[in-house]
Amino acid sequence: MNILxxxxxxxxxxxxxxxxxxxxxxxxxxxxxETGLEIMQDRGFDVVILDLMLPGLSxxxxxxxxxxxxxxxxxxxxxxxxxxxxRVAGLRLGADDYLPKPFDFDELIARVQALHRxxxxxxxxxxxxxxRHQGLIYDSAAMVLTVDGRIVELxxxxxxxxxxxxxxxxxxxxxxxxxNSVWGTHEDPMTNVVDVYIGRLRKKLGPxxxxxxxxxxAGYRFG
Amino acid sequence: MNILxxxxxxxxxxxxxxxxxxxxxxxxxxxxxETGLEIMQDRGFDVVILDLMLPGLSxxxxxxxxxxxxxxxxxxxxxxxxxxxxRVAGLRLGADDYLPKPFDFDELIARVQALHRxxxxxxxxxxxxxxRHQGLIYDSAAMVLTVDGRIVELxxxxxxxxxxxxxxxxxxxxxxxxxNSVWGTHEDPMTNVVDVYIGRLRKKLGPxxxxxxxxxxAGYRFG
DNA sequence: AGGGTTATGAATATCCTCTTGATCGAAGAC
DNA sequence: GTCTTCGATCAAGAGGATATTCATAACCCT
Numbered sequence: 173m174n175i176l177x178x179x180x181x182x183x184x185x186x187x188x189x190x191x192x193x194x195x196x197x198x199x200x201x202x203x204x205x206e207t208g209l210e211i212m213q214d215r216g217f218d219v220v221i222l223d224l225m226l227p228g229l230s231x232x233x234x235x236x237x238x239x240x241x242x243x244x245x246x247x248x249x250x251x252x253x254x255x256x257x258x259r260v261a262g263l264r265l266g267a268d269d270y271l272p273k274p275f276d277f278d279e280l281i282a283r284v285q286a287l288h289r290x291x292x293x294x295x296x297x298x299x300x301x302x303x304r305h306q307g308l309i310y311d312s313a314a315m316v317l318t319v320d321g322r323i324v325e326l327x328x329x330x331x332x333x334x335x336x337x338x339x340x341x342x343x344x345x346x347x348x349x350x351x352n353s354v355w356g357t358h359e360d361p362m363t364n365v366v367d368v369y370i371g372r373l374r375k376k377l378g379p380x381x382x383x384x385x386x387x388x389x390a391g392y393r394f395g
Numbered sequence: 396m397n398i399l400x401x402x403x404x405x406x407x408x409x410x411x412x413x414x415x416x417x418x419x420x421x422x423x424x425x426x427x428x429e430t431g432l433e434i435m436q437d438r439g440f441d442v443v444i445l446d447l448m449l450p451g452l453s454x455x456x457x458x459x460x461x462x463x464x465x466x467x468x469x470x471x472x473x474x475x476x477x478x479x480x481x482r483v484a485g486l487r488l489g490a491d492d493y494l495p496k497p498f499d500f501d502e503l504i505a506r507v508q509a510l511h512r513x514x515x516x517x518x519x520x521x522x523x524x525x526x527r528h529q530g531l532i533y534d535s536a537a538m539v540l541t542v543d544g545r546i547v548e549l550x551x552x553x554x555x556x557x558x559x560x561x562x563x564x565x566x567x568x569x570x571x572x573x574x575n576s577v578w579g580t581h582e583d584p585m586t587n588v589v590d591v592y593i594g595r596l597r598k599k600l601g602p603x604x605x606x607x608x609x610x611x612x613a614g615y616r617f618g
Numbered sequence: 619a620g621g622g623t624t625a626t627g628a629a630t631a632t633c634c635t636c637t638t639g640a641t642c643g644a645a646g647a648c
Numbered sequence: 649g650t651c652t653t654c655g656a657t658c659a660a661g662a663g664g665a666t667a668t669t670c671a672t673a674a675c676c677c678t
Contacts, residue, residue, distance in 0.1 A: 183582035191571030194613045209564050260483050276512070277575040282505045289499065312618070315567040315610050327635055328612030365637065366653085371656060386646070386655070487664065550624055586664085588626060611634070611665070 173197045173288060173354060174216070178208035178234065179223040185317070188221070191277055192284075195330045198356030205229030209237055215358045216245065221280075222267070223250045224258055232265050241267035246287040248299050250275070269340075303338040305395075310338055310379045317376075324376050329354060333369050334377075337384065344387045357372035366392075396421045396511060397439070401457065402446040402473070403433035411444070414500050415507070421564070428452030432460055442510050443470045444503075445490070447481055455488050462489035469510040474497070507579065526561040528618070531603045533561055547599050552577060556592050557600075560617035569614040589615075 175197050182203075183349040189199045200217070202208035207296050212220070222239075224231035235247055248268040251258045259270050263349045268290075269283055303310040307320040315331055326334065332354045337345070349364045351357040355365065370392055376383035385393050398420050402408040405426075412422045423440070425431035428449050435443070443461070447454035458470055472490040474481045482493050491513075507601055530543040532563040538554055540547045551556065555577045559568070570589045574580040578588065593615055597604035608616050 181582070183584075187574075187580070187582045188583045191569050191575075194569030194571060196613070222477055234427075242563060260486050263479055263483050263486070274581045276509070277569075277572045281503065281510050281572075282502065286499065286502050290495075311565075313567065314565045314616060315613050316565075316616075329636075331613075363637080364639090367635080367655060368657080371658095374656095388654070552625070586627065590666065591626080591668085594669095597667095609666070 173218045174352070175199050175284065176217040176220045176245075177203065177210060177228065178201065178202045180204060180226050181223075187254070188280070191281075195281060195333070196328065198354075200356070204324070205231070205234040206238070208234055208292060212238065212243060218245070220245050220247045221246055221250065221284070224252070224262065228312065229278065234262055235265045235267050236247050236264065244291075246291045248280075248283055248287055248346065303335065305338060305341065305383065306380070306388040308338070308383075310335055319376075319378055319380060329369060330373060330376070334373055335374075336393070337394035340394065340395065344390050346391040349391065396441045397423070398507065399423050399431060399434060399440040399443045399468075401425045401428065401443065401454070403427055403449050404446075407446075414504070419509075419614075423425055425613075428454070428457040432442065435461065435466060440468050441442070441508050441514070443468050444473065444507070446473045447485065458485065458490050458543065459488045469514045471503075471506055471510055485510060503573055505554070526558065528561060528564065528606065529603070531561070531600065531606075533558055542601055542603060549599065552592060553596060553599070557596055560596075560615070563617065565611050565616065565618035567610045567613050567616045573614070578590075 173196075175192055177185060177188060177192070177199055179188065185201055185203075189201055192199045200211060202211055206229055208220075208222075209229075221230045221274060222234060226234070229237075231249060234346070235249070238245065246268040247266065249262040249270040250260075250273050251262060251270050252273060259272075262270050268287055271280060271283055271313055300314045303312065307318075309318045310316075311318070312333075312335060317326055317331070333350065336350065336353055348361060348387070350366050351363075352363070357363075370384060374384055377383070383394055387393050398415055400408060400411060400415070400422055402411065402424070403426055405617070407588065408424055408426075412424055415422045419520065423434060424445075425434055429452055432447075442449075445454045445457060445517075453459075454472060458472070466527070469491040472482075472485040472493040474485060474493050474495055482495075483495050491510055493504060494506055524535070526535065532541045533539075533554075534541070535558055540549055540554070540557060543596050556573070559573065559576055571584070574584075574586075593607060597607055600606070606617055610616050
């Protein structure tokens with residue numbers, strides 16, 4: 173998942189960014205509204221986290237401009253606590269949710285997930301957050317992959333990749349799509365990282381390694 | 396926790412009530428606004444879940460009347476999806492949060508907890524019982540950790556950390572989440588306190604120290 | 619104020635991950 | 649059958665992340 177964080181306080185931004193990255197998400201950061209809007213013109217995001225208080229262009233204006241440009245990306249707005257007027261204004265200008273500062277990290281993550289789920293129309297009954305495929309289970313809360321009951325050690329990128337593959341069962345994924353989702357790359361396809369990681373996963377998945385099939389000229393498919 | 400649910404559709408009400416009860420909460424149900432207001436005059440609640448579309452007195456009016464009576468109970472409003480006007484109106488009339496229908500149960504629970512936490516200013520995960528994991532027992536009332544029957548002396552931060560870890564068994568927790576939850580930090584990621592404390596705990600837990608595993612690139616997991 | 623405990627930040631050493639480029643192999647085109 | 653293109657695999661270096669220790673600062677209790 174790709175997230176754009178627009179927040180001027182660097183220490184806060186850094187804290188949030190690290191936390192989101194630890195969740196396995198790719199985070200881009202912009203200091204101010206103008207920069208944020210520019211970045212959004214270059215590439216798309218799954219969720220935008222937008223501070224209301226920004227130097228120059230305020231969060232409300234950023235949101236307004238996004239909507240004026242028909243950008244449908246869900247926006248989570250960070251507002252001062254108990255400021256009903258700000259919350260109301262934010263919603264009117266097209267924000268999808270708000271979170272009063274200071275917030276609990278758990279809640280931030282829950283809301284980002286909720287927004288993403290809602291915008292993608294993800295099935296809502298995925299209750300336990302586990303991806304299953306026969307004897308292959310990836311528990312995204314524990315960040316643990318089990319192969320026939322045995323725990324397999326994975327690195328961060330490997331985890332993201334297997335989660336993406338299993339979540340897209342039976343769909344072919346292009347290298348670009350994978351790069352974008354796991355690595356956050358939006359250009360520079362002159363790398364073979366994806367191939368290398370697919371190889372590692374195949375090895376680690378043991379008997380299930382064959383489930384990752386190569387779609388020549390297109391990418392990879394799991395299922 | 397005591398919750399008042401005001402919802403006219405019986406099927407929805409039943410569904411929600413069961414789920415909330417499963418969380419261990421006490422749920423009262425009212426079919427319509429008037430009944431809801433009456434019940435609230437008799438007794439207090441920690442959170443009110445209020446459907447917007449009600450026969451007779453609408454959700455907005457209920458909320459308005461509550462506030463007119465200086466009732467500060469946090470209100471979570473259930474609105475139709477994408478109805479910005481309703482959301483805005485709800486907030487203006489004193490709702491504290493809204494949740495667009497259809498919603499995920501997890502999200503409902505998360506928001507109810509968040510509202511409660513905010514209004515009481517307490518950390519939510521303080522289940523007053525004991526956290527057990529094999530020979531490891533943390534008694535959160537006595538604030539005592541026992542390892543195979545032997546009491547282990549812990550400092551305040553160490554206690555909070557082990558309590559958090561044990562309460563989140565088998566969930567990976569990022570350093571930022573831990574910092575946020577135990578240290579109350581909202582910024583300043585330039586510290587390695589978490590690592591230091593994890594190290595101390597591992598030592599003090601003796602044979603159970605290995606239960607705290609490092610999830611590289613993500614944080615720590617207990618279990 | 620003093621003694622002890624607890625909390626924090628810095629420094630270091632170690633280990634692991636990531637990435638790249640090269641080489642080898644397989645599949646499809648002609 | 650040969651050529652060409654695309655994918656698989658390998659190994660090594662660079663960079664990052666984590667564990668651990670220590671010194672200092674803050675705190676608390678008499």
